[in-house]
Amino acid sequence: MTSRKFLATAFCCLFFFCATLCVTSAFAQPPAANEMPSVIQVPTEAQPSPHFDATAATNAYLAQIPAEKTARSDAYFEGGYWLILWDFLYGVVIALLLLNLRWSARMRDLSERVTRFKPVHTFVYWLQYLVLTTVLVFPLSVYEDYFREHKYGLATQTFGPWMGDQLKMLAVNLVLGGVLAIVLFGVVRRWPHTWWIRASVVSIVFVVVVILITPVYIVPIFNTPKILNDPKIVDPILSMARANGIPANNVYEIDASKQTTKMSANVSGFGNTMRITLNDNLLRRGSPEEIQAVMGHEMGHYVLNHIYKDIIFLSIVIVLAFAYLYLGLGWALQHWGERWRIRGVGDTAVLPLVMLLFAIFGFVITPVMNTWTRTQEYEADMYGLNTSRQPDGFAQAAIHLGEYRKMNPGPIEEWIFFDHPSGRNRIYAAMRWKAENLKLFMEQQQSSGGATAAAPAASGAVDKK
Numbered sequence: 001m002t003s004r005k006f007l008a009t010a011f012c013c014l015f016f017f018c019a020t021l022c023v024t025s026a027f028a029q030p031p032a033a034n035e036m037p038s039v040i041q042v043p044t045e046a047q048p049s050p051h052f053d054a055t056a057a058t059n060a061y062l063a064q065i066p067a068e069k070t071a072r073s074d075a076y077f078e079g080g081y082w083l084i085l086w087d088f089l090y091g092v093v094i095a096l097l098l099l100n101l102r103w104s105a106r107m108r109d110l111s112e113r114v115t116r117f118k119p120v121h122t123f124v125y126w127l128q129y130l131v132l133t134t135v136l137v138f139p140l141s142v143y144e145d146y147f148r149e150h151k152y153g154l155a156t157q158t159f160g161p162w163m164g165d166q167l168k169m170l171a172v173n174l175v176l177g178g179v180l181a182i183v184l185f186g187v188v189r190r191w192p193h194t195w196w197i198r199a200s201v202v203s204i205v206f207v208v209v210v211i212l213i214t215p216v217y218i219v220p221i222f223n224t225p226k227i228l229n230d231p232k233i234v235d236p237i238l239s240m241a242r243a244n245g246i247p248a249n250n251v252y253e254i255d256a257s258k259q260t261t262k263m264s265a266n267v268s269g270f271g272n273t274m275r276i277t278l279n280d281n282l283l284r285r286g287s288p289e290e291i292q293a294v295m296g297h298e299m300g301h302y303v304l305n306h307i308y309k310d311i312i313f314l315s316i317v318i319v320l321a322f323a324y325l326y327l328g329l330g331w332a333l334q335h336w337g338e339r340w341r342i343r344g345v346g347d348t349a350v351l352p353l354v355m356l357l358f359a360i361f362g363f364v365i366t367p368v369m370n371t372w373t374r375t376q377e378y379e380a381d382m383y384g385l386n387t388s389r390q391p392d393g394f395a396q397a398a399i400h401l402g403e404y405r406k407m408n409p410g411p412i413e414e415w416i417f418f419d420h421p422s423g424r425n426r427i428y429a430a431m432r433w434k435a436e437n438l439k440l441f442m443e444q445q446q447s448s449g450g451a452t453a454a455a456p457a458a459s460g461a462v463d464k465k
Protein backbone atom coordinates (compact mmCIF):
# COMPACT_ATOMS: atom_id res chain seq x y z
CA MET A 1 0.00 0.00 0.00
CA THR A 2 2.90 2.33 -0.36
CA SER A 3 1.88 5.18 -2.54
CA ARG A 4 4.31 5.54 -5.31
CA LYS A 5 2.46 7.50 -7.88
CA PHE A 6 4.97 8.73 -10.23
CA LEU A 7 2.42 11.17 -11.31
CA ALA A 8 2.47 13.57 -8.47
CA THR A 9 -0.92 14.87 -9.12
CA ALA A 10 -2.48 17.30 -6.79
CA PHE A 11 -4.33 14.34 -5.60
CA CYS A 12 -1.34 12.14 -5.21
CA CYS A 13 0.50 14.97 -3.54
CA LEU A 14 -2.32 15.29 -1.06
CA PHE A 15 -2.30 11.60 -0.47
CA PHE A 16 1.40 11.72 0.11
CA PHE A 17 0.82 14.42 2.69
CA CYS A 18 -1.90 12.40 4.28
CA ALA A 19 0.25 9.42 4.92
CA THR A 20 -0.06 8.65 8.56
CA LEU A 21 2.81 9.62 10.77
CA CYS A 22 5.15 6.91 10.23
CA VAL A 23 7.08 5.19 12.65
CA THR A 24 9.39 2.61 13.35
CA SER A 25 9.70 -0.25 11.13
CA ALA A 26 11.77 -3.21 11.10
CA PHE A 27 10.54 -6.37 9.83
CA ALA A 28 10.16 -9.87 10.20
CA GLN A 29 8.39 -13.01 9.67
CA PRO A 30 10.45 -16.06 9.37
CA PRO A 31 12.08 -16.84 7.10
CA ALA A 32 12.94 -13.56 5.45
CA ALA A 33 16.22 -13.71 3.62
CA ASN A 34 17.36 -10.36 4.91
CA GLU A 35 16.43 -10.57 8.55
CA MET A 36 18.61 -8.52 10.84
CA PRO A 37 19.83 -10.19 14.02
CA SER A 38 17.76 -9.99 17.17
CA VAL A 39 20.26 -8.97 19.80
CA ILE A 40 19.35 -11.00 22.83
CA GLN A 41 22.35 -10.04 24.87
CA VAL A 42 23.43 -6.44 25.14
CA PRO A 43 27.00 -6.26 23.75
CA THR A 44 29.76 -6.01 26.33
CA GLU A 45 30.66 -2.45 25.31
CA ALA A 46 27.04 -1.41 25.84
CA GLN A 47 26.77 -2.95 29.33
CA PRO A 48 26.69 -0.40 32.13
CA SER A 49 30.11 0.23 33.59
CA PRO A 50 32.10 3.17 34.92
CA HIS A 51 33.90 3.23 31.57
CA PHE A 52 30.76 3.26 29.43
CA ASP A 53 31.41 5.04 26.16
CA ALA A 54 28.48 5.89 23.85
CA THR A 55 30.50 5.68 20.65
CA ALA A 56 32.05 2.33 21.55
CA ALA A 57 28.61 1.00 22.53
CA THR A 58 27.15 2.20 19.22
CA ASN A 59 29.94 0.53 17.28
CA ALA A 60 29.43 -2.69 19.25
CA TYR A 61 25.76 -2.76 18.28
CA LEU A 62 26.56 -2.06 14.63
CA ALA A 63 29.23 -4.76 14.66
CA GLN A 64 26.51 -7.36 15.31
CA ILE A 65 25.09 -6.83 11.85
CA PRO A 66 26.68 -9.23 9.36
CA ALA A 67 28.30 -7.50 6.40
CA GLU A 68 26.10 -9.20 3.84
CA LYS A 69 22.95 -7.96 5.58
CA THR A 70 24.29 -4.42 5.52
CA ALA A 71 25.15 -4.72 1.83
CA ARG A 72 21.67 -5.97 1.07
CA SER A 73 19.78 -3.29 2.95
CA ASP A 74 22.09 -0.62 1.54
CA ALA A 75 21.31 -1.86 -1.96
CA TYR A 76 17.59 -1.81 -1.26
CA PHE A 77 17.64 1.65 0.23
CA GLU A 78 20.02 3.22 -2.28
CA GLY A 79 17.97 1.74 -5.11
CA GLY A 80 15.13 3.81 -3.65
CA TYR A 81 17.09 7.00 -4.41
CA TRP A 82 17.04 6.11 -8.09
CA LEU A 83 13.40 5.17 -7.95
CA ILE A 84 12.58 8.70 -6.82
CA LEU A 85 14.23 9.91 -10.02
CA TRP A 86 12.71 7.27 -12.32
CA ASP A 87 9.25 7.78 -10.84
CA PHE A 88 9.56 11.48 -11.43
CA LEU A 89 10.84 11.16 -15.01
CA TYR A 90 8.30 8.48 -15.89
CA GLY A 91 5.52 10.71 -14.58
CA VAL A 92 6.82 13.66 -16.59
CA VAL A 93 6.92 11.59 -19.77
CA ILE A 94 3.35 10.35 -19.26
CA ALA A 95 2.05 13.85 -18.62
CA LEU A 96 3.81 15.16 -21.72
CA LEU A 97 2.42 12.30 -23.80
CA LEU A 98 -1.15 12.95 -22.65
CA LEU A 99 -0.75 16.62 -23.50
CA ASN A 100 1.15 16.41 -26.79
CA LEU A 101 -0.82 13.51 -28.24
CA ARG A 102 -3.93 15.46 -27.15
CA TRP A 103 -5.26 12.40 -25.35
CA SER A 104 -6.20 14.66 -22.48
CA ALA A 105 -8.22 16.90 -24.82
CA ARG A 106 -9.91 13.82 -26.26
CA MET A 107 -10.83 12.53 -22.80
CA ARG A 108 -12.30 15.97 -22.12
CA ASP A 109 -14.29 15.83 -25.39
CA LEU A 110 -15.59 12.40 -24.51
CA SER A 111 -16.68 13.46 -21.03
CA GLU A 112 -18.51 16.41 -22.58
CA ARG A 113 -20.39 14.08 -24.89
CA VAL A 114 -21.51 12.07 -21.86
CA THR A 115 -22.92 15.07 -20.08
CA ARG A 116 -22.98 18.87 -19.99
CA PHE A 117 -23.43 18.86 -16.26
CA LYS A 118 -20.05 20.17 -15.12
CA PRO A 119 -19.47 18.16 -11.94
CA VAL A 120 -20.31 14.88 -13.70
CA HIS A 121 -18.18 15.92 -16.63
CA THR A 122 -15.26 16.45 -14.24
CA PHE A 123 -15.83 13.05 -12.67
CA VAL A 124 -15.99 11.27 -16.04
CA TYR A 125 -12.76 12.93 -17.06
CA TRP A 126 -11.17 11.91 -13.73
CA LEU A 127 -12.29 8.32 -14.22
CA GLN A 128 -10.65 8.13 -17.66
CA TYR A 129 -7.53 9.92 -16.49
CA LEU A 130 -7.08 7.72 -13.43
CA VAL A 131 -7.59 4.45 -15.29
CA LEU A 132 -5.33 5.45 -18.19
CA THR A 133 -2.47 6.69 -16.00
CA THR A 134 -2.78 3.67 -13.71
CA VAL A 135 -2.41 1.38 -16.71
CA LEU A 136 0.52 3.36 -18.12
CA VAL A 137 2.29 3.34 -14.77
CA PHE A 138 1.53 -0.27 -14.06
CA PRO A 139 4.88 -1.67 -15.29
CA LEU A 140 6.70 0.59 -12.87
CA SER A 141 4.27 -0.10 -10.01
CA VAL A 142 4.49 -3.86 -10.40
CA TYR A 143 8.27 -3.71 -10.44
CA GLU A 144 8.59 -1.40 -7.45
CA ASP A 145 5.82 -2.68 -5.23
CA TYR A 146 5.76 -6.34 -6.13
CA PHE A 147 8.86 -7.80 -7.75
CA ARG A 148 11.40 -5.61 -6.02
CA GLU A 149 9.79 -6.05 -2.59
CA HIS A 150 9.82 -9.81 -3.09
CA LYS A 151 13.39 -9.77 -4.28
CA TYR A 152 14.44 -8.20 -0.97
CA GLY A 153 12.26 -10.53 1.09
CA LEU A 154 9.96 -7.74 2.24
CA ALA A 155 6.68 -8.77 0.62
CA THR A 156 4.42 -11.60 1.69
CA GLN A 157 1.60 -11.40 -0.86
CA THR A 158 1.21 -13.51 -3.93
CA PHE A 159 0.27 -11.70 -7.10
CA GLY A 160 -3.51 -12.12 -6.80
CA PRO A 161 -3.96 -10.51 -3.39
CA TRP A 162 -1.42 -7.83 -4.31
CA MET A 163 -3.43 -7.01 -7.40
CA GLY A 164 -6.59 -6.98 -5.27
CA ASP A 165 -5.05 -4.31 -3.04
CA GLN A 166 -4.08 -2.28 -6.10
CA LEU A 167 -7.67 -2.36 -7.32
CA LYS A 168 -8.94 -1.33 -3.91
CA MET A 169 -6.49 1.55 -3.93
CA LEU A 170 -7.71 2.52 -7.37
CA ALA A 171 -11.29 2.61 -6.07
CA VAL A 172 -10.28 4.77 -3.10
CA ASN A 173 -8.47 7.13 -5.46
CA LEU A 174 -11.45 7.20 -7.77
CA VAL A 175 -13.82 8.27 -5.01
CA LEU A 176 -11.64 10.61 -2.97
CA GLY A 177 -9.82 12.04 -5.99
CA GLY A 178 -13.12 12.40 -7.84
CA VAL A 179 -14.65 14.42 -5.03
CA LEU A 180 -11.55 16.60 -4.79
CA ALA A 181 -11.40 17.14 -8.57
CA ILE A 182 -15.07 18.14 -8.76
CA VAL A 183 -14.71 20.67 -5.96
CA LEU A 184 -11.39 22.09 -7.19
CA PHE A 185 -12.50 22.53 -10.80
CA GLY A 186 -15.72 24.12 -9.50
CA VAL A 187 -13.63 26.60 -7.51
CA VAL A 188 -11.41 27.40 -10.49
CA ARG A 189 -14.39 28.09 -12.76
CA ARG A 190 -16.19 30.18 -10.17
CA TRP A 191 -13.18 32.32 -9.21
CA PRO A 192 -10.90 32.51 -12.25
CA HIS A 193 -8.46 34.95 -10.65
CA THR A 194 -8.33 34.00 -6.99
CA TRP A 195 -8.87 30.26 -7.34
CA TRP A 196 -5.42 29.29 -6.15
CA ILE A 197 -5.89 30.58 -2.62
CA ARG A 198 -9.41 29.13 -2.39
CA ALA A 199 -8.22 25.83 -3.82
CA SER A 200 -5.49 25.79 -1.15
CA VAL A 201 -8.11 26.10 1.56
CA VAL A 202 -10.21 23.33 0.00
CA SER A 203 -7.14 21.08 -0.21
CA ILE A 204 -6.18 21.71 3.39
CA VAL A 205 -9.70 20.80 4.51
CA PHE A 206 -9.47 17.70 2.32
CA VAL A 207 -6.18 16.68 3.96
CA VAL A 208 -7.66 17.13 7.43
CA VAL A 209 -10.72 15.05 6.53
CA VAL A 210 -8.59 12.29 5.02
CA ILE A 211 -6.36 12.15 8.12
CA LEU A 212 -9.48 12.02 10.27
CA ILE A 213 -11.17 9.18 8.39
CA THR A 214 -8.10 7.11 7.50
CA PRO A 215 -7.87 4.92 10.63
CA VAL A 216 -11.59 4.23 10.68
CA TYR A 217 -12.60 4.05 7.03
CA ILE A 218 -9.51 3.65 4.82
CA VAL A 219 -7.23 1.30 6.75
CA PRO A 220 -9.95 -1.38 7.24
CA ILE A 221 -10.32 -1.61 3.45
CA PHE A 222 -6.89 -3.23 3.33
CA ASN A 223 -6.28 -4.66 6.80
CA THR A 224 -8.09 -5.64 9.95
CA PRO A 225 -7.14 -3.53 12.95
CA LYS A 226 -8.22 -4.90 16.29
CA ILE A 227 -7.83 -3.95 19.89
CA LEU A 228 -4.74 -5.53 21.37
CA ASN A 229 -5.60 -7.44 24.51
CA ASP A 230 -2.51 -9.35 25.56
CA PRO A 231 -1.97 -8.00 29.11
CA LYS A 232 1.77 -8.80 28.97
CA ILE A 233 2.14 -6.28 26.18
CA VAL A 234 -0.70 -3.88 26.84
CA ASP A 235 -0.34 -3.32 30.59
CA PRO A 236 3.14 -1.75 30.52
CA ILE A 237 2.11 0.31 27.51
CA LEU A 238 -1.04 1.67 29.14
CA SER A 239 0.88 2.28 32.34
CA MET A 240 3.40 4.30 30.36
CA ALA A 241 0.53 6.15 28.63
CA ARG A 242 -1.13 7.09 31.94
CA ALA A 243 2.16 8.25 33.38
CA ASN A 244 2.51 10.59 30.43
CA GLY A 245 -0.99 11.97 30.50
CA ILE A 246 -2.16 10.14 27.40
CA PRO A 247 -5.87 9.28 27.60
CA ALA A 248 -5.42 5.92 25.89
CA ASN A 249 -7.59 2.99 26.84
CA ASN A 250 -6.67 0.85 23.92
CA VAL A 251 -3.76 0.00 21.72
CA TYR A 252 -4.48 -1.43 18.30
CA GLU A 253 -2.86 -4.29 16.45
CA ILE A 254 -2.90 -4.60 12.69
CA ASP A 255 -2.31 -7.63 10.48
CA ALA A 256 0.40 -6.04 8.36
CA SER A 257 2.06 -9.43 7.83
CA LYS A 258 -0.61 -9.97 5.19
CA GLN A 259 1.39 -7.64 2.95
CA THR A 260 4.85 -7.18 4.37
CA THR A 261 7.56 -8.44 6.68
CA LYS A 262 8.34 -4.91 7.88
CA MET A 263 7.84 -4.14 11.54
CA SER A 264 6.09 -0.88 12.22
CA ALA A 265 3.85 1.10 14.47
CA ASN A 266 2.15 4.40 13.99
CA VAL A 267 -0.04 7.14 15.32
CA SER A 268 -2.89 7.96 12.99
CA GLY A 269 -6.02 10.07 12.89
CA PHE A 270 -6.71 12.95 15.19
CA GLY A 271 -9.35 14.04 17.65
CA ASN A 272 -11.60 11.10 18.31
CA THR A 273 -9.99 8.90 15.70
CA MET A 274 -6.42 9.26 16.97
CA ARG A 275 -4.94 5.90 17.85
CA ILE A 276 -1.66 4.09 18.32
CA THR A 277 -1.27 0.93 16.26
CA LEU A 278 1.41 -1.75 16.42
CA ASN A 279 1.75 -4.17 13.57
CA ASP A 280 1.85 -7.89 14.10
CA ASN A 281 5.43 -8.20 12.79
CA LEU A 282 6.61 -5.97 15.60
CA LEU A 283 4.59 -7.91 18.16
CA ARG A 284 5.96 -11.22 16.97
CA ARG A 285 9.60 -10.30 16.60
CA GLY A 286 10.13 -7.45 19.02
CA SER A 287 11.33 -8.07 22.57
CA PRO A 288 9.24 -6.46 25.35
CA GLU A 289 11.97 -3.83 25.76
CA GLU A 290 11.92 -3.10 22.06
CA ILE A 291 8.14 -2.81 21.95
CA GLN A 292 8.21 -0.42 24.89
CA ALA A 293 10.88 1.69 23.20
CA VAL A 294 8.80 1.85 20.02
CA MET A 295 5.66 2.71 21.97
CA GLY A 296 7.50 5.48 23.80
CA HIS A 297 8.42 6.87 20.40
CA GLU A 298 4.80 6.70 19.20
CA MET A 299 3.61 8.39 22.36
CA GLY A 300 6.12 11.12 21.59
CA HIS A 301 4.31 11.81 18.31
CA TYR A 302 1.09 11.98 20.23
CA VAL A 303 2.19 14.15 23.15
CA LEU A 304 4.25 16.48 20.98
CA ASN A 305 1.18 17.09 18.77
CA HIS A 306 2.98 16.07 15.62
CA ILE A 307 -0.20 15.47 13.64
CA TYR A 308 -1.38 19.03 14.31
CA LYS A 309 2.04 20.45 13.51
CA ASP A 310 2.04 18.40 10.32
CA ILE A 311 -1.27 19.90 9.30
CA ILE A 312 0.09 23.42 9.82
CA PHE A 313 3.27 22.63 7.91
CA LEU A 314 1.37 20.96 5.07
CA SER A 315 -0.97 23.92 4.89
CA ILE A 316 2.00 26.17 4.17
CA VAL A 317 3.33 23.72 1.57
CA ILE A 318 -0.09 23.50 -0.08
CA VAL A 319 -0.47 27.28 -0.32
CA LEU A 320 3.02 27.56 -1.85
CA ALA A 321 2.24 24.72 -4.25
CA PHE A 322 -0.95 26.38 -5.48
CA ALA A 323 0.71 29.78 -5.84
CA TYR A 324 3.38 28.14 -7.95
CA LEU A 325 0.70 26.24 -9.86
CA TYR A 326 -1.16 29.47 -10.60
CA LEU A 327 1.96 31.03 -12.12
CA GLY A 328 3.12 27.85 -13.86
CA LEU A 329 -0.24 27.12 -15.48
CA GLY A 330 -0.58 30.69 -16.75
CA TRP A 331 2.84 30.56 -18.33
CA ALA A 332 2.53 27.07 -19.84
CA LEU A 333 -0.96 27.60 -21.24
CA GLN A 334 0.10 30.83 -22.86
CA HIS A 335 2.86 28.97 -24.69
CA TRP A 336 1.28 25.61 -25.46
CA GLY A 337 -2.37 25.79 -24.49
CA GLU A 338 -3.57 25.94 -28.06
CA ARG A 339 -1.34 23.14 -29.22
CA TRP A 340 -2.60 20.89 -26.42
CA ARG A 341 -6.21 22.00 -27.09
CA ILE A 342 -6.65 23.18 -23.51
CA ARG A 343 -9.15 26.03 -23.22
CA GLY A 344 -8.00 27.35 -19.88
CA VAL A 345 -7.34 26.56 -16.24
CA GLY A 346 -10.97 25.51 -15.67
CA ASP A 347 -10.83 22.94 -18.48
CA THR A 348 -10.39 19.40 -17.11
CA ALA A 349 -7.98 18.66 -19.97
CA VAL A 350 -5.45 20.73 -18.01
CA LEU A 351 -5.06 17.95 -15.40
CA PRO A 352 -1.89 16.30 -16.82
CA LEU A 353 -0.25 19.73 -16.82
CA VAL A 354 -1.29 20.22 -13.20
CA MET A 355 0.20 16.85 -12.34
CA LEU A 356 3.37 17.68 -14.23
CA LEU A 357 3.84 20.96 -12.36
CA PHE A 358 3.09 19.30 -8.99
CA ALA A 359 5.51 16.49 -9.84
CA ILE A 360 8.29 19.04 -10.37
CA PHE A 361 7.35 20.81 -7.13
CA GLY A 362 7.24 17.55 -5.18
CA PHE A 363 10.54 16.39 -6.61
CA VAL A 364 12.32 19.64 -5.72
CA ILE A 365 11.00 19.82 -2.15
CA THR A 366 11.73 16.15 -1.35
CA PRO A 367 14.66 17.02 0.97
CA VAL A 368 12.55 19.65 2.74
CA MET A 369 9.72 17.20 3.34
CA ASN A 370 12.16 14.53 4.50
CA THR A 371 13.88 16.94 6.84
CA TRP A 372 10.58 18.04 8.35
CA THR A 373 9.60 14.45 9.04
CA ARG A 374 13.05 13.39 10.20
CA THR A 375 13.15 16.27 12.69
CA GLN A 376 9.87 15.14 14.19
CA GLU A 377 11.07 11.56 14.26
CA TYR A 378 14.14 12.65 16.20
CA GLU A 379 11.94 14.48 18.69
CA ALA A 380 9.82 11.35 19.10
CA ASP A 381 13.00 9.30 19.58
CA MET A 382 14.11 11.54 22.44
CA TYR A 383 10.66 11.44 24.00
CA GLY A 384 10.56 7.68 23.63
CA LEU A 385 13.91 7.21 25.36
CA ASN A 386 12.90 9.40 28.29
CA THR A 387 9.56 7.68 28.59
CA SER A 388 10.44 4.04 28.09
CA ARG A 389 13.99 4.18 29.50
CA GLN A 390 14.84 1.35 27.12
CA PRO A 391 17.97 2.48 25.24
CA ASP A 392 18.90 -1.11 24.42
CA GLY A 393 15.38 -1.91 23.22
CA PHE A 394 15.60 1.20 21.11
CA ALA A 395 18.95 0.12 19.65
CA GLN A 396 17.43 -3.25 18.78
CA ALA A 397 14.52 -1.53 17.04
CA ALA A 398 16.99 0.56 15.02
CA ILE A 399 18.77 -2.63 13.94
CA HIS A 400 15.53 -4.31 12.91
CA LEU A 401 14.62 -1.20 10.93
CA GLY A 402 17.98 -1.48 9.24
CA GLU A 403 16.55 -4.38 7.28
CA TYR A 404 15.24 -1.88 4.80
CA ARG A 405 17.03 1.32 5.69
CA LYS A 406 20.67 2.11 5.23
CA MET A 407 22.24 2.11 8.70
CA ASN A 408 25.15 4.38 8.14
CA PRO A 409 24.69 7.08 5.46
CA GLY A 410 26.77 10.22 4.97
CA PRO A 411 25.35 13.45 6.44
CA ILE A 412 24.25 14.95 3.10
CA GLU A 413 22.72 11.67 2.04
CA GLU A 414 20.77 11.55 5.32
CA TRP A 415 19.58 15.12 4.86
CA ILE A 416 18.28 14.52 1.36
CA PHE A 417 16.87 11.02 1.49
CA PHE A 418 16.06 10.04 5.08
CA ASP A 419 12.67 10.65 6.61
CA HIS A 420 13.88 9.08 9.86
CA PRO A 421 17.24 9.48 11.58
CA SER A 422 19.65 6.85 10.30
CA GLY A 423 20.12 3.66 12.30
CA ARG A 424 23.57 4.69 13.45
CA ASN A 425 22.32 8.05 14.71
CA ARG A 426 19.40 6.43 16.47
CA ILE A 427 21.61 3.90 18.24
CA TYR A 428 24.09 6.61 19.14
CA ALA A 429 21.30 8.79 20.59
CA ALA A 430 20.15 5.79 22.67
CA MET A 431 23.67 5.03 23.91
CA ARG A 432 24.32 8.69 24.71
CA TRP A 433 21.10 8.69 26.71
CA LYS A 434 22.25 5.54 28.48
CA ALA A 435 25.64 7.09 29.24
CA GLU A 436 23.98 10.14 30.74
CA ASN A 437 21.54 8.06 32.81
CA LEU A 438 23.97 5.34 33.70
CA LYS A 439 23.01 5.41 37.35
CA LEU A 440 19.68 3.75 36.50
CA PHE A 441 21.43 0.81 34.96
CA MET A 442 24.28 0.50 37.45
CA GLU A 443 21.75 0.22 40.29
CA GLN A 444 19.80 -2.34 38.34
CA GLN A 445 22.91 -4.33 37.71
CA GLN A 446 23.95 -4.23 41.39
CA SER A 447 20.51 -5.19 42.66
CA SER A 448 20.20 -8.04 40.18
CA GLY A 449 23.81 -8.92 40.74
CA GLY A 450 24.37 -9.88 37.16
CA ALA A 451 24.77 -8.80 33.60
CA THR A 452 22.11 -6.61 32.15
CA ALA A 453 20.07 -8.05 29.40
CA ALA A 454 17.58 -5.26 29.45
CA ALA A 455 16.90 -1.92 31.00
CA PRO A 456 14.49 -1.41 33.86
CA ALA A 457 10.85 -1.82 33.04
CA ALA A 458 9.22 1.27 31.74
CA SER A 459 7.51 3.53 34.13
CA GLY A 460 6.35 7.03 33.59
CA ALA A 461 8.69 9.00 35.76
CA VAL A 462 11.71 10.13 33.89
CA ASP A 463 14.89 10.46 35.80
CA LYS A 464 16.04 13.88 34.77
CA LYS A 465 19.60 14.42 35.60
Ligand SMILES: [Zn+2]
Binding pocket: 021, 022, 023, 024, 297, 298, 301, 377, 380
Ligand atom coordinates in the same frame (compact mmCIF):
# COMPACT_ATOMS: atom_id res chain seq x y z
ZN1 LIG B 1 7.90 8.06 14.29
